[in-house]
Amino acid sequence: MNTVRVGLRCDAGPRRGVGHLVRSLALGEEFLARGARVEMFGSVEAVGWAAAQLTARGVPLHPGPWPPAELVETARRHRLDVMVLDSYDLDPAGAGALRAAGVVTLALVDGHTRGQDADLYVDQNLGTRIDAPPARLLAGAGYALLRDSVVAARPPAPRPATPVARPRVLAFFGGTDAAGAAPLLTRLLFATGHPMELTVVVGRPGIEDELAAVTPGRGQLLRPVPPTDELPALIGAADLVVSAAGTATWELCCLGAPAALVCVVDNQRESYHRVVAHGLAAGLGELPRLADDGPTGRAARAAAARTLSGLLSSPSRRAALSARAWSAVDGLGRRRVVDAVLARFAASTA
Numbered sequence: 515m516n517t518v519r520v521g522l523r524c525d526a527g528p529r530r531g532v533g534h535l536v537r538s539l540a541l542g543e544e545f546l547a548r549g550a551r552v553e554m555f556g557s558v559e560a561v562g563w564a565a566a567q568l569t570a571r572g573v574p575l576h577p578g579p580w581p582p583a584e585l586v587e588t589a590r591r592h593r594l595d596v597m598v599l600d601s602y603d604l605d606p607a608g609a610g611a612l613r614a615a616g617v618v619t620l621a622l623v624d625g626h627t628r629g630q631d632a633d634l635y636v637d638q639n640l641g642t643r644i645d646a647p648p649a650r651l652l653a654g655a656g657y658a659l660l661r662d663s664v665v666a667a668r669p670p671a672p673r674p675a676t677p678v679a680r681p682r683v684l685a686f687f688g689g690t691d692a693a694g695a696a697p698l699l700t701r702l703l704f705a706t707g708h709p710m711e712l713t714v715v716v717g718r719p720g721i722e723d724e725l726a727a728v729t730p731g732r733g734q735l736l737r738p739v740p741p742t743d744e745l746p747a748l749i750g751a752a753d754l755v756v757s758a759a760g761t762a763t764w765e766l767c768c769l770g771a772p773a774a775l776v777c778v779v780d781n782q783r784e785s786y787h788r789v790v791a792h793g794l795a796a797g798l799g800e801l802p803r804l805a806d807d808g809p810t811g812r813a814a815r816a817a818a819a820r821t822l823s824g825l826l827s828s829p830s831r832r833a834a835l836s837a838r839a840w841s842a843v844d845g846l847g848r849r850r851v852v853d854a855v856l857a858r859f860a861a862s863t864a
Contacts, residue, residue, distance in 0.1 A: 518550040518859060519593055522573075523585070524600040527559035528718060532689030533761040534600040535564050537622060537638070540659040541598055542573055544848040548856070553592060555579065556601075563741040564689055580604065582611035589617045595859055598622065599630070602781070606630045618859045620851070622659075625784055633858050636851055638764060639785040640792060640842070652854060658764035658847040665768070665845040667746035672770040672840040675833035680709040680733060681753035681826050688758050689741055691717030693778045695801055697724035699756055700736065702804070702815060706823040709733030713748060716740055754825055754832060756798070759786035764847075767794055770840030772832035774798050774825060776818075794839045796821050796831075 522542055526535040535558065542552045555576045558565045568575050579588045585608045589597055597612050600622040610631035612619045621632035624639060627646050635646045638658045644651070683703060687695040696714050703712055709732075716722045716738045730736050742748070749755055749771050757766060759775040759782040766773045774796040777786040783800070790797035798818040803810060825831055 518545070518548075518595050518856070520545045520550050520552045520596045520598065521589065521592065521594045522552065522554045522598045522600070523556055523579075523604070524554070524598075525556040525558070525603070526561050526564045526689070527557065528561065528690045529692055531692050531760070532561060532564045534622070535567070536661065536689070537659040537761050538598055538600045539567055539571070539573070540661045540848050541620075541851060543571065543662050544852045545596075546571065546573075548852060550596075553594075555588060561690060563743075567743075582608040586611050586615045586617075589615060596620065596855055599632070602628070616862070618855060618862060620855055624781055634851075634854055638847060640788045640794070642785075652851055655764065655767070655843050656847055657851055658768065658843050658845075659761075659851065660765060660768055660843075660845055660848060663743065663746050664765045667750055668768050668845050669750070669770055669840070673772060673833055673836035675829040676753075677829045678753055680711060682751060683710045683712045683754045683756065683826075684715075684748050684752035685712065685756040686715035686745065686758075686762070687717065687776075687778060688760055688762070689717060691715075691721050693758075693801055694721060694724070695758060695776060695778055696721050697728060698801070698805055699776065699798075700725060700728050702798075702819050703756065703822055704728065704731055704734055704736075705815075705819050706826060707731060708823060708826040710826065711735045711737070713737045713739055713752070715742070715745070715748075754822075756822075758782065759789065759795075763789055763795065764843050767839040767843035768845045770836045772825065772835040773839065774822060776801055776804065792838070792842070793835070794842050795835060796825060798822070 522538040524534040524538045526532045596618045598620045606629040609619045619632045620634045621630045623637050636652045640655050642653050749769050755771045755773045758778040776798045777800040799814050803814045
C-alpha cells in the first residue's frame, strides 16, 4: 500500500496556547510510527518550544490555510489522504469541503462539532455528549491523545501514599500560560504556609517578572524553569501538580499524578467540572474568580488555599487522586483513533 499522507491543521501562539498543537502532534507521532508522511499546516507564533517539537520529529510546517477552498487546494497540492482539523477559528465548512474532495477528515472537538461535517470526530473529554452520528464519534478519555514522551513515562501503577516533610510541587499552565495563572497560583500555594519545593514552568517573559516579586515563606523554595521537553519527568517527580484544566489533564491522568486543577478559560469549564466530580483531580476553581479583588475573589482564594493545604499535608489524599487518575487514561487513545482513521481510509479506497 502506498504511504498515507496526513495533514495536521492547527495553530499555536501566545494567545492561543499550544494545546491544539500538542494533541495534534500526538496523532502525528502515531501516524509516523505507522509509516505515514505527516505535515503541519498553520502558524506557530513566538513559541520556540512548540516549533522545536515539529523540527525534532521531522514534521514540516506550512502556512495556513484558512478558507475551505484553500484547505481543499492545499490538500490537493500536497496530495493529502487525511486531514486532521483542530481549531476553534477555522470556517466549519472546511471539513465538508475536504470530504467532498475525497480527503478523509478528522475533527478534534471539545463539547460540540461547530457544525463541521467530518468523517470522524474525536472528543477526548470525560463523559462528553455531542451532537454527532455515533458511528463517526470517538468520545471519552479512552481516546485521549498523548505524546510519545508521556506514554513512555507512564508508571506501571499509581503512586503510593508516601509521607514527605517538604513536598515537591510542580505548577504549569499550558505552553504559554496565556491567562497568566502562574503568579496567582504561586501566591496561593505559598499562602498555605506549608513547606514545599515549588517548580513553576514559565510560559513567557512577563510571567517570570511577576514571579520575581513573589516571596517564599519559611521552608518554601521557588524554582522557575522555561518550557521543557522534560515535563513528563517533572510530573513524575512531583508529589503534587497544579495545572490548568486543558489538554494537560489527560497527560496528568496517564502519569497518575496527584493534581489540583484550575479552570483558566471558558472552554475548559465543562471538562473541569466532570474531572473534579469523578475525583480524578482536585478543583481549585475558575481563574477569573480567583483573581477577583472583591469578596467573591477572597472567598474563592481561601477555598483554594484550603484545598491545597489538605493535599500538601495528606499523602492518602494524594494517593487516592493518583489511583483514580491513573485508572482513567491508559495511554492508548491515539492508537485507537489512528486505527479508526486508517480503517476509514482503507474503506474509501477499496
